[in-house]
Amino acid sequence: MAVRVLFPTLVHEARLPPAQGRALNRRLLVECLQYREDDAAGQAWSATRYPGGYTSYGSLNRMHELSPTFAALERALHRHVRAFARRLALDLEGRELAVTDCWINVMPKGVVHGLHLHPLSTISGTYYVRTPRGTPGIKFEDPRLDRYMAAPPRRLDCRPELQPWFTVPAEAGKLVLFESWLRHEVPPNPVEAERVSISFNYNWF
Numbered sequence: 734m735a736v737r738v739l740f741p742t743l744v745h746e747a748r749l750p751p752a753q754g755r756a757l758n759r760r761l762l763v764e765c766l767q768y769r770e771d772d773a774a775g776q777a778w779s780a781t782r783y784p785g786g787y788t789s790y791g792s793l794n795r796m797h798e799l800s801p802t803f804a805a806l807e808r809a810l811h812r813h814v815r816a817f818a819r820r821l822a823l824d825l826e827g828r829e830l831a832v833t834d835c836w837i838n839v840m841p842k843g844v845v846h847g848l849h850l851h852p853l854s855t856i857s858g859t860y861y862v863r864t865p866r867g868t869p870g871i872k873f874e875d876p877r878l879d880r881y882m883a884a885p886p887r888r889l890d891c892r893p894e895l896q897p898w899f900t901v902p903a904e905a906g907k908l909v910l911f912e913s914w915l916r917h918e919v920p921p922n923p924v925e926a927e928r929v930s931i932s933f934n935y936n937w938f
């Protein structure tokens with residue numbers, strides 16, 4: 734007797750080497766907070782689409798081209814993206830996955846990032862710069878959830894891969910990669926301290 738696991742949803746988690754992560758995060762944090770102060774277009778964009786928080790998604794969304802620090806982060810991410818693509822068995826036909834967007838997110842207390850996916854991309858992800866204790870992780874939704882109309886709920890203690898939602902904790906120095914079609918959200922930040930992260934998209938060229 735056997736039970737097959739079919740149609741898995743893969744999420745890649747990795748950590749930069751501690752010394753590299755700490756050094757990079759010190760510089761990234763200074764820049765993220767400075768851009769929040771200086772980026773008037775981003776402040777305006779965030780006021781309606783990310784109330785209470787700051788994101789450069791609508792203004793400075795190619796940070797890897799603006800800042801050598803973000804470019805260093807991109808270099809550190811690259812091997813993980815390639816490894817994840819191999820693990821997914823993507824046949825890239827000799828073409829490259831290249832970063833198309835890279836942006837800042839600063840999430841103060843009470844700010845939420847609702848359920849969404851990343852259109853026009855292949856692999857997306859987030860790298861965590863500052864994650865004070867108690868700040869939320871990234872919550873993924875089972876992509877088949879809309880087929881479950883009459884299905885019984887699953888036990889709360891079921892294996893992680895059977896749960897309809899799964900939260901990957903946010904930790905400074907950690908990287909989370911997923912296929913861009915996978916819906917996810919960041920629940921409200923319940924703590925006073927700000928959570929700072931950098932998100933990115935890779936597309937297939």
Ligand SMILES: [Fe+2]
Pocket residue numbers: 849850851917932
């Ligand atoms: Fe996202």
